[in-house]
Amino acid sequence: MTEKLDVTLSVNGKRYEMKVEPRRMLADAIREECGLTGTHLGCEHGVCGACTILMDDKPVRSCLMFAVQAEGAELRTVEGLAKGNELHPIQQAFWDHHGLQCGFCTPGFLMLATGVLEQNPNIGDEELVHALSSNLCRCTGYQNILKAVKAAREEMKP
């Protein structure tokens, strides 16, 4: 077994210290070491997008990074969206527009959409479809996800 490394991750503003092998995926470290199981693993090769999180406010695939690489970065996961019992506008919009069915892909979509809308609050419809094409959903047919993100776009405008 390869030597374990001391790694400190900052997730949703909280620090987590751990000892992990270099090959420990960031997604696994978030789920297992940090105990934040909202981030899901689907394909484990960067195609499905279920593991999408925000790293320094930009969406990344946490299955395509090693935990050790994320040291020093500010990570945000689905657990960091709501403020107590108050849902984040993107979560509320998914609820209102029935943007989920089984819910497996939802954390990835929420983080992708949050990152995209924060970076580009006035994103056009076409560009938004292109951005959302990054993630897979096998239940909804995507139309309600798109509706939800468009609604959140209006809510989140600064």
Place this chain on the structure above:
Amino acid sequence: MKAPQFAYRAPRSIKEAVTALAESEGMGKILAGGQSLVPTMNFRLARPDMLIDINRISELDFARPENGKLRIGALTRHAAFERPFFEGPLARLLADVVQHIAHVPIRTRGTFTGSLAHADPASEWCLVACTLDAEMVAHSLEGERIIPAAEYFVTTLTTALTENELLVEARLPLLDDSWKHGFCEFNRRAGDFALSMSLVALKIENGRIAEARIGIGGVEDKPVRAPDAEAYLIGKTGEAADRVEAARLASEGIQPMDDMHAPADYRRDLTRAMVRRALERALAR
């Protein structure tokens, strides 16, 4: 699946990185964005003994025009090109092409030179490097080596880089305002690998084509140029009949791959359409 075991190095300088690379005796791999390498490791198709993570080497984090060239350091992510950060046709070309590279989260991490080092036949950046005659700057313990695009691409996932070399930079020629570009790619789903794509850059003088660069990707084992079509277009206005003939010449000059995604004849036919549409887009600008 999960990646197999490896030793991890995170050098802070190019010198440290190429030293680690030399010490690994061919068993080390450079980790940049990891958007191709890590899936390959998760599939256990790649099992490097050591990963040399270059993400903390700040001297590789640059992208700027300088002396007629755009210098792209090894930590420049795909996303850096989404909004032009300098003036001129090259910035517009790169902003156009980058939209076709995978998806937003992949573009956040993946790097320009990482794509060149990986050398997938369907890589858009490899097509750009081939079409514009990029220069690749490699470092090793022996020093610096500059490799022109024509000598750089060898075959699928294989380049002229030796196992001890780190690709530190790529240089693209800054195109002056007389250049126009057109890009067209066909894939079955957004973000998928291209079955065929073409990048065209035309230098227009007094309403006629003075210089033509036509690149084709996703078709052979590496990006290729279409020299017959390029020569044919010189002195032409680029009207519809010129575009059709250039596209025909380009599609007949290739030896397309034949695989589970598309038979060779289909790729040839697609290429004819891609080149014609790329020319149309270039001349419509």
